[in-house]
Amino acid sequence: MRLLVSSKFFCMKTLPSGEEGFVLTLSSELLLKDHPLSQASFALGMLDPRLMKSSHHISSWLKSEGESPFHIAHGKNAWELTSQDAEFNDIFNQAMESDSRFVTSLLVTNNVFKGLLEGIESLIDVGGGNGATAKAISEAFPWLKCSVLDLPQVVGGLQKNCSNVNFVVGDMFEAIPHADVILLKWILHDWSDTDCIKILKRCKEAIPNKNQGGKVIIIDIVVDPQIDNYKGFDDAQLLLDMEMMSVTSEGQERTKQEWENIFTIAGFSDYIIHPILGLRSAIALHP
Numbered sequence: 001m002r003l004l005v006s007s008k009f010f011c012m013k014t015l016p017s018g019e020e021g022f023v024l025t026l027s028s029e030l031l032l033k034d035h036p037l038s039q040a041s042f043a044l045g046m047l048d049p050r051l052m053k054s055s056h057h058i059s060s061w062l063k064s065e066g067e068s069p070f071h072i073a074h075g076k077n078a079w080e081l082t083s084q085d086a087e088f089n090d091i092f093n094q095a096m097e098s099d100s101r102f103v104t105s106l107l108v109t110n111n112v113f114k115g116l117l118e119g120i121e122s123l124i125d126v127g128g129g130n131g132a133t134a135k136a137i138s139e140a141f142p143w144l145k146c147s148v149l150d151l152p153q154v155v156g157g158l159q160k161n162c163s164n165v166n167f168v169v170g171d172m173f174e175a176i177p178h179a180d181v182i183l184l185k186w187i188l189h190d191w192s193d194t195d196c197i198k199i200l201k202r203c204k205e206a207i208p209n210k211n212q213g214g215k216v217i218i219i220d221i222v223v224d225p226q227i228d229n230y231k232g233f234d235d236a237q238l239l240l241d242m243e244m245m246s247v248t249s250e251g252q253e254r255t256k257q258e259w260e261n262i263f264t265i266a267g268f269s270d271y272i273i274h275p276i277l278g279l280r281s282a283i284a285l286h287p
Ligand SMILES: C[S@@+](CC[C@H](N)C(=O)[O-])C[C@H]1O[C@@H](n2cnc3c(N)ncnc32)[C@H](O)[C@@H]1O
Pocket: 079, 096, 097, 099, 100, 126, 127, 128, 129, 130, 149, 150, 151, 154, 170, 171, 172, 173, 184, 185, 186, 187, 190
């Protein structure tokens, strides 16, 4: 309990009886499973032994410079594991769903985000998991035609339970259905620069030009390159950078300059970073 108090998951309080007690803080309230914005599934997902196992292989990965630590631990990448291990697939998708509920609760009421969707008729959430983000956007902006593209183990079979979002099984490296706006939430940080450029080129083929409202909205971290100047959310950003190093193949959190390099090579003309989501930003990218 001392550790949990010092890390602000509990605080101490003198109870009416005069005894010292422990009470929940904002952080631990978010771990209650029936809190409307509960992060319990996210915490359980990130602490799942199958994800944690890869961190034990960072040292052998550094020495071998071969496959990712996750691949060394499991003999396959994370998406191959989700396709073969139904329990891990469920835990991972629920983790992403709880993050999406939290993030979209901030997004759909944000004026900058509302502005990005002005005059837009269709949106596709690429790698959109089980559709929590697309469903929240569709409820908040009912005139928008919303779709989700993801792998078969994630979206196969979801259509029958949902009328306002269209689920598409596919591979974002192959083809992305046409839409005015493509959303990439927590996608590009999973991939190398080369893979991000491939995904962004597929996105560019799927959207109309800038004058017709075509854009990609990326929700990801923009890391400050001044590493001796960190404050605020930076610890969480750097821990996520380590997580990407350990569970993905060449994924990483990127600085503004690193983002700009891949946008330029993928053929996009301009971008605006909107730091509206705490440790993450919404980056609007125009063809
Ligand atoms: C880190 S999760 C993010 C999920 C969701 N966007 C969110 O933020 O909650 C990455 C997603 O990309 C999907 N994905 C991985 N490879 C893919 C591919 N080749 N084509 C489409 N989706 C893919 C995964 O199945 C997973 O749902």
